[in-house]
């Protein structure tokens with residue numbers, strides 16, 4: 001779902017008109033999706049976490065074609081030095097890291113740097129309100145003899161904020177050999193809230209893919 005949605009969001013983008021910027025690139029899932037959809041695009045992958053960036057760099061560095069066209073930037077949007085307008089922007093699974101004030105600055109700056117007609121592909125992750133979420137499996141992958149299992153629960157901590165409590169387990173032969181717990185704050189946003197905030201920044205949002213996917217494409221309306 002992720003790759004096809006990103007490809008759909010980039011439809012019509014001219015890769016020669018400017019870089020495609022992946023904000024909160026994580027370990028590079030979006031970078032791979034952009035590279036597959038636009039094989040000649042100049043990609044800027046922005047990621048503030050050093051741990052995530054290490055994986056991202058390993059992924060980019062081990063592939064000759066990615067190495068030639070992906071620039072990895074530590075930090076946030078402000079750290080992107082390129083002066084030319086962005087042909088497109090991805091902000092996937094990251095907007096909940098920003099509170100209302102930070103989002104206002106983020107949308108305004110983004111709208112200013114996005115080329116006319118260039119898409120912003122952004123998604124909202126549930127919950128859309130500050131409510132409790134019971135422990136839910138989040139990921140499961142087998143690597144060699146080991147299974148890596150992730151799960152998470154959320155607890156409301158403010159009117160527009162939850163804290164996610166994640167548990168990551170490593171299992172071999174049915175025995176848990178490692179377990180790590182991580183908690184982080186996440187600011188919730190509804191679809192109506194997103195539309196309002198984008199519209200204040202001069203961007204009009206539409207669904208990308210089925211509404212239940214929670215993915216949106218934001219653009220400056222023609223003539224603005």
Ligand SMILES: C[S@@+](CC[C@H](N)C(=O)[O-])C[C@H]1O[C@@H](n2cnc3c(N)ncnc32)[C@H](O)[C@@H]1O
Nearest residue numbers: 023024025026029048049052076092093094097
């Ligand atoms: C859940 S990951 C999403 C990774 C990737 N976009 C994906 O969908 O697979 C969210 C990422 O956003 C990053 N992040 C947090 N605050 C950010 C900010 N202000 N600007 C850009 N990225 C940020 C985090 O470090 C994290 O790696």
